Amino acid sequence: MSPDMLFALLSKALWQTLQMVVAAGLIGSLIGLPIGVFLATSGKGELFPAPVSNRIIGAIVNAARSTPFIILVVAIIPFTRLVTGTSIGTYAAIVPLTVATIPFVARLAEAAIREVDKGLIEAARAMGATPLQIVFKVLLAEAKPGLTLALTLTLVSLVGYSAMVGAVGGGGLGDLGIRYGYQRFMPDVMLAVVVVLIVVVQAIQSAGDALARRFDKRNRKT
Amino acid sequence: MSIKVQTLPEAPYGAVSIPPEQPLSSPTSMVTFEAVTKRFGGADDKSQFTALDGIDLSVARGAITGIIGRSGAGKSTLIRLVNGLEKATSGRVVVDGVEVGGLSENGLRDLRRQVGMIFQHFNLLSSRTAFDNVALPLEIAGLDKQAIRAKVAPLIDLVGLGDKSDRYPAELSGGQKQRIGIARALATSPKLLLSDEATSALDPETTQSILALLKRINAELGLTVLLITHEMEVVKTIASDVAVIDRGKIVEAGRTFDVFTGAKHETTRSLLSAALGTNLPEWIRSNLKPQPSAGDRVLVRLIFFGATAFQPLTARLVTELGADVNILAGTIEEIAGEPYGSLVVAYPADPAVRERAERFYAATGLSTEVLGYVA
Numbered sequence: 001m002s003p004d005m006l007f008a009l010l011s012k013a014l015w016q017t018l019q020m021v022v023a024a025g026l027i028g029s030l031i032g033l034p035i036g037v038f039l040a041t042s043g044k045g046e047l048f049p050a051p052v053s054n055r056i057i058g059a060i061v062n063a064a065r066s067t068p069f070i071i072l073v074v075a076i077i078p079f080t081r082l083v084t085g086t087s088i089g090t091y092a093a094i095v096p097l098t099v100a101t102i103p104f105v106a107r108l109a110e111a112a113i114r115e116v117d118k119g120l121i122e123a124a125r126a127m128g129a130t131p132l133q134i135v136f137k138v139l140l141a142e143a144k145p146g147l148t149l150a151l152t153l154t155l156v157s158l159v160g161y162s163a164m165v166g167a168v169g170g171g172g173l174g175d176l177g178i179r180y181g182y183q184r185f186m187p188d189v190m191l192a193v194v195v196v197l198i199v200v201v202q203a204i205q206s207a208g209d210a211l212a213r214r215f216d217k218r219n220r221k222t
Numbered sequence: 223m224s225i226k227v228q229t230l231p232e233a234p235y236g237a238v239s240i241p242p243e244q245p246l247s248s249p250t251s252m253v254t255f256e257a258v259t260k261r262f263g264g265a266d267d268k269s270q271f272t273a274l275d276g277i278d279l280s281v282a283r284g285a286i287t288g289i290i291g292r293s294g295a296g297k298s299t300l301i302r303l304v305n306g307l308e309k310a311t312s313g314r315v316v317v318d319g320v321e322v323g324g325l326s327e328n329g330l331r332d333l334r335r336q337v338g339m340i341f342q343h344f345n346l347l348s349s350r351t352a353f354d355n356v357a358l359p360l361e362i363a364g365l366d367k368q369a370i371r372a373k374v375a376p377l378i379d380l381v382g383l384g385d386k387s388d389r390y391p392a393e394l395s396g397g398q399k400q401r402i403g404i405a406r407a408l409a410t411s412p413k414l415l416l417s418d419e420a421t422s423a424l425d426p427e428t429t430q431s432i433l434a435l436l437k438r439i440n441a442e443l444g445l446t447v448l449l450i451t452h453e454m455e456v457v458k459t460i461a462s463d464v465a466v467i468d469r470g471k472i473v474e475a476g477r478t479f480d481v482f483t484g485a486k487h488e489t490t491r492s493l494l495s496a497a498l499g500t501n502l503p504e505w506i507r508s509n510l511k512p513q514p515s516a517g518d519r520v521l522v523r524l525i526f527f528g529a530t531a532f533q534p535l536t537a538r539l540v541t542e543l544g545a546d547v548n549i550l551a552g553t554i555e556e557i558a559g560e561p562y563g564s565l566v567v568a569y570p571a572d573p574a575v576r577e578r579a580e581r582f583y584a585a586t587g588l589s590t591e592v593l594g595y596v597a
Binding site for chain 1: 305307330331333334335337341343345348349350358359361362363390392406416
């Protein structure tokens, strides 16, 4: 394959991957984060005690997370069609990616929020804070480094998931690697795809780490 | 502090009618506990744990009151009832005329803005600077930026950390963190400060400086302070009143000096002997006999306080007895600002000597305790 053609294929695939990762990451986090907050604060004796809802939502999250992604993609085709009007293509692929991101973000956010020292919640309650004030001024503020790392992990996982949506014509780097690199026996394309993926993942991780470090004031030296 | 007796306010203008109900607000006490019981756990008796069992206590307005007890005695639960972080199972907790148990969530939040609290592990937000930590209660109360700035800066100066405003908690020492905790607790100008083992995570020197700060705040701002601790040292240094709690019950309470010098309950005594250094050295204790035999010496603990603390009684004792007196252990302390001394002496257990000694004690008002006999 000529370098020009390879470049054209790669840049198109990279653009599709970025579209899918960013859109699914953004929408999935916007929905997943509040669910994570709910899971972390609705247990018995917590800020918004609702143990029954907590268990039900927890069970749904677990179910969604244990469904293999490729099966999820196919299973929610009717829903995808309802949202985007089609079940194939990059935009259509964003739907199952988002659906898979929501429970993923929810559990990671829950874990990050549960890491916050319970003493801080007690101190805020002793100041007369409302439960919502505690969520915004204490929990989310203190969990910021952990949440940043959780979102980084989410984006990296999405890069991997996006390789599977070739099955519904989603395109992207993974799809390029499978169709050209594997099915057409073009190792140079495969290699190029892998290199680009490594660079993308590395960039996401480094940016996330740097951001988390900036938010984290816990290990400052005097 | 009065126990089981709530001081009634004097009737105004010679009114003769007695109010039908005991008034909640009292001019002398900031907090009263009335028959307060707190149980944790399930509905059946077996899984239940009684943390507090019939607490009657009143915390004097404007004073520093200490509640001391071993871990698990119920003191943490007790202090959390005051700002409603825990709810009493039965009985009443009244804070400045308001019954805490009867408050709605909103009412409870209003109360908490009038009651500051400091913690053993400081509980500062790691993501906020010292300044922003002190600002937090004001943000919660809905003050604007300018009002917050005007309030926070003087508080940080008050606790002596004016130059550390922009530092994060991780950049501060334990003592500095607690100072910020104190500034934060004072931000909403509370009338009562609750201290939950505030010095237990600090070294002795830092503990003293934090206690001095609390004492100064109590004096300058007229703030009532209720503190819980397991360290007698803390109570001895700053509390004018003390209550000793053991297994969910108040076993002794009163003015600190009275409780310390006249400790009746075994828990008080054991907490005390550690703090006052009145434990006998091991080599003496192991040789102590309950009954004298010929030629033995008697061990007596002399306790000096009040008037006897300032007289040269030991020197006179030697002259009066006309026998050898040796000093085996001793300590001179200050309890709630009053001197207190304890001296363990030994002299011949000869009846004539002992009789002269008894006469001397009676004449001078020295308080004594016979510990035993040694060969």
